[in-house]
Amino acid sequence: MSFGEITLDLLQNFAQNGLIFLLTLLGAIPLGLIITFGSMSKFVPLKYLTKTFVWVIRGTPLVLQLFVVMYVPGLVFNTPMSSRITAVLIAFIINYAAYFSEIYRGGIESIPKGQYEAGQVLGMTKRQIFTRIVLFQVVKRIVPPMGNEIITLVKDTSLARVIAYSEIIMAAERYTSKGLIWPLFYTAVFFLVFVGVLTLLFGYIEKKLDYYKG
Amino acid sequence: MAESILKVDGIIKSFGSVQVLKNISFTLEKGQVLAIIGSSGSGKTTLLRCLNFLETPDGGTITVDGKLLIDGAEHKKMTDSEIRANRLHFGLVFQSFNLFPQYTAFHNITLAPTLALKDEIKSKGLKGKAAIDYKAERMSQIESDALALLERVGLSEKRDSYPCELSGGQCQRVAIARALAMTPDILCFDEPTSALDPELTGEVLNVIRGLKSKDTTMVVVTHEMEFARGVADKVIFMANGVIEEEGTAEELFLNPKSPNLRAFLNKAKNK
Ligand SMILES: Nc1ncnc2c1ncn2[C@@H]1O[C@H](COP(=O)(O)OP(=O)(O)OP(=O)(O)O)[C@@H](O)[C@H]1O
Numbered sequence: 179m180s181f182g183e184i185t186l187d188l189l190q191n192f193a194q195n196g197l198i199f200l201l202t203l204l205g206a207i208p209l210g211l212i213i214t215f216g217s218m219s220k221f222v223p224l225k226y227l228t229k230t231f232v233w234v235i236r237g238t239p240l241v242l243q244l245f246v247v248m249y250v251p252g253l254v255f256n257t258p259m260s261s262r263i264t265a266v267l268i269a270f271i272i273n274y275a276a277y278f279s280e281i282y283r284g285g286i287e288s289i290p291k292g293q294y295e296a297g298q299v300l301g302m303t304k305r306q307i308f309t310r311i312v313l314f315q316v317v318k319r320i321v322p323p324m325g326n327e328i329i330t331l332v333k334d335t336s337l338a339r340v341i342a343y344s345e346i347i348m349a350a351e352r353y354t355s356k357g358l359i360w361p362l363f364y365t366a367v368f369f370l371v372f373v374g375v376l377t378l379l380f381g382y383i384e385k386k387l388d389y390y391k392g
Numbered sequence: 393m394a395e396s397i398l399k400v401d402g403i404i405k406s407f408g409s410v411q412v413l414k415n416i417s418f419t420l421e422k423g424q425v426l427a428i429i430g431s432s433g434s435g436k437t438t439l440l441r442c443l444n445f446l447e448t449p450d451g452g453t454i455t456v457d458g459k460l461l462i463d464g465a466e467h468k469k470m471t472d473s474e475i476r477a478n479r480l481h482f483g484l485v486f487q488s489f490n491l492f493p494q495y496t497a498f499h500n501i502t503l504a505p506t507l508a509l510k511d512e513i514k515s516k517g518l519k520g521k522a523a524i525d526y527k528a529e530r531m532s533q534i535e536s537d538a539l540a541l542l543e544r545v546g547l548s549e550k551r552d553s554y555p556c557e558l559s560g561g562q563c564q565r566v567a568i569a570r571a572l573a574m575t576p577d578i579l580c581f582d583e584p585t586s587a588l589d590p591e592l593t594g595e596v597l598n599v600i601r602g603l604k605s606k607d608t609t610m611v612v613v614t615h616e617m618e619f620a621r622g623v624a625d626k627v628i629f630m631a632n633g634v635i636e637e638e639g640t641a642e643e644l645f646l647n648p649k650s651p652n653l654r655a656f657l658n659k660a661k662n663k
């Protein structure tokens with residue numbers, strides 16, 4: 179096979195990594211916020227339930243979570259996973275939502291109490307204080323750690339292959355088993371380009387938000 | 393004589409087992425300036441926070457213009473909107489300014505009135521063109537008020553500056569304008585110059601002095617004795633959660649009775 183054909187094949191498979199990446203972000207960014215509200219809840223049982231959940235998700239390997247989501251429903255509840263992509267997305271969204279929720283929580287808790295109180299004494303509602311005062315400051319503070327986590331996600335997408343979901347590394351391994359080793363190393367280029375674009379994007383966002391200090 | 397604008401009666405507040413305010417009572421007339429002095433930990437901030445509904449007193453009442461706003465003994469919880477309506481009788485200027493960093497000086501001042509306007513339009517049930525017209529009219533009022541306030545605190549040329557681009561003294565002046573924009577009956581200051589470099593305190597104190605008028609009632613917690621003496625119609629000396637002495641500025645500064653106040657004033661003089 180020619181270099182061009184292999185590149186095309188890898189690119190098509192990399193589209194799967196891109197798909198996992200995109201759908202995971204779409205799911206995990208809002209789900210993370212819900213988890214954050216749970217872990218900051220004044221209702222103590224909910225708070226500890228959420229914190230335990232986050233501990234379990236962050237405390238076990240994503241690979242293991244993929245296996246659990248893929249096989250446990252079939253083995254234990256006799257309802258096999260409908261498709262591999264569903265299993266991949268469930269595991270990824272839950273895993274990343276747990277990490278995002280901790281970043282959000284850190285961001286929210288880093289906003290000084292005085293910002294809330296200033297809004298309160300001016301007669302604002304809780305919702306107005308959150309949306310008009312706190313949210314923007316939180317966003318500014320969490321952009322760098324979110325950027326890190328999102329770049330990690332790009333590379334984690336290739337873990338989908340452990341439950342036989344075809345993506346770029348798995349595609350490259352098919353060449354390796356036929357005795358062609360370079361496509362495996364060549365996959366690095368795809369990741370590097372993707373991460374490079376994201377790095378530029380996050381740099382741009384950070385700069386945009388940098389019109390004020392503090 | 394007309395009824396006092398502010399009546400504080402028997403306020404009690406504890407944090408855990410420590411009683412921080414023990415039966416605080418005083419009155420204030422419209423247009424008067426009350427200075428609250430006292431050593432660190434005597435409960436001055438806690439008192440202001442009770443007035444502004446940032447703390448709920450365990451007992452006692454706060455009445456503004458004949459309207460009972462807080463009854464600490466009444467354990468029925470006020471709803472959020474009741475609290476919001478009641479606290480607007482008061483404004484608070486914080487020691488650390490607490491400006492909103494992402495907004496310009498101008499926008500810091502207009503934000504709360506604009507949000508209040510939105511609520512007002514909603515609660516009046518205005519729709520369509522009526523809502524748009526009303527909003528446009530009120531918005532231009534809010535904006536011209538904000539410009540007038542900036543001028544009043546001497547910061548007209550800083551309207552588009554962000555707080556990070558302002559000095560501490562300028563920030564505090566914006567914070568004063570921001571509080572005034574909600575037209576409180578009583579404006580409270582919690583050590584408005586304590587976070588400032590000494591050379592910047594003057595400009596802020598001058599602005600506060602300039603606010604004094606027959607319509608502006610103020611409660612100022614301060615460690616600036618000269619300022620308190622010059623501006624206050626009434627002075628309260630707090631110690632360990634009680635009002636140990638109160639009277640006119642003359643009475644307290646020239647003729648202090650309690651040994652605590654005498655010691656406090658001596659210490660302040662020698663600083
Ligand atoms: N949220 C809180 N929880 C527990 N204790 C508190 C709280 N806020 C204040 N206190 C305590 O209440 C007492 C009075 O505090 P307060 O801040 O009202 O004093 P202050 O007169 O303003 O002092 P300063 O001049 O230092 O500002 C202090 O002993 C303080 O430790």
Ligand SMILES: [Mg+2]
Pocket residue numbers: 436437438582583
């Ligand atoms: Mg204080």
